[in-house]
Amino acid sequence: MRSTWYRWIGYATAAWTFAYGLMGLYWTFGGGGFPFGVGDAELVAEEESRLKFNLLGEATPEVAGPVVAALGLAGTVVAVLMARGYAKGPFRWLLPAFAWALAIGLAIGIQDYRTLIVVAYTPIMPIVVPLTALADDFQWGLLYSMPRLNLLLCLFAGIAWALTAVAYRRRVTGGCEACGRADEGSSWIDRAGRPATWIAFFAPMLYCATRWAWALGFSLGIDPEFYREGQETGLWIAGALLATLGAIGAVLTLGLIQRWGEVFPRWMIGLRGKRVPPMLAVVPAVLVSVLITSAAWMYVRVVAIDGVTAATWALTLPEVFWVVWGSALFVAALAYHRRRRGVCGECGRGTAAAEIRPRRQAALR
Known part of the structure; x- marks a missing residue:
């Protein structure tokens, strides 16, 4: 299916x-x-x-x-x-x-x-x-x-x-x-794939830094009473865990342009040297890009209506950059998908280079 x-x-x-x-x-x-x-x-x-x-x-x-x-x-x-x-x-x-x-x-x-x-x-x-x-x-x-x-x-x-x-x-x-290919040549998506991947890597880091800072004892100017309450309940620990999850996702995004995103690295016992199924990267990346973009627009509305102050910037401003994160991640995922398509079984278009390269890389290791 x-x-x-x-x-x-x-x-x-x-x-x-x-x-x-x-x-x-x-x-x-x-x-x-x-x-x-x-x-x-x-x-x-x-x-x-x-x-x-x-x-x-x-x-x-x-x-x-x-x-x-x-x-x-x-x-x-x-x-x-x-x-x-x-x-x-x-x-x-x-x-x-x-x-x-x-x-x-x-x-x-x-x-x-x-x-x-x-x-x-x-x-x-x-x-x-x-x-x-x-x-x-x-x-x-x-x-x-x-x-x-x-x-x-x-x-x-x-x-x-x-x-x-x-x-x-x-x-x-x-x-x-089946594959979407027509007779046209390369797309702007192919050219934008690498810069989009790096943007998707850096865009969430401001959010991650603020959440880690709260967990480490830095209030970043937010209301002192609210910050102390968060320390007592462990709210900042939960935020730091969520930020860590986002940072791990950002690192994994680099796999869209790295060798280990096409061939499983050697430390993955049982999988090393094998071809990474393209959809294993594309589906999560597209889903995450939609999720973070949908959340980001709420924070865009909040910032547009309430503005940004020294006491609120860390609460809402970092999430505004999720619009950039989600858009860049989506483009990066599409570029990776186009590069990894290989020869289409329906129309015969495409090149097998995308499939040959991982096998060559695995042989060289």
């Missing part, structure tokens, strides 16, 4: 969109479980800053329900037409425009930092709870609350819409549906 995703992604997107549209209809007529705005307990608690944290912070089922239902119905039709390659007249550009609008809206527009929190804290929760006094705040039930899982589901749906648009473009422009 992974190798033939372009054949079924449009129909899968249509099925999800139809199901979510039915949920919108359900909320319209008084059904429970509305996950946005007034149905999101975390946003309700932020009475004066809901829209700052989430663009749907004031949403109600009476208003949002019909909108979701209408978009669900229209999206279902659009996804099916794109899956079938319908491209007559203005539909050739109207369909992908609708798809990209939904993709960006779902994956970034309606998101906030909580989607990233769900993914990032999942692997460190077993460490955070024993080392801190935050057991009441860090619970699996709170981490996986319905509004948060709904945002994560919408983010994946946005990615599905983007893939639907990509598959449609390949189908109607005559490119290979």
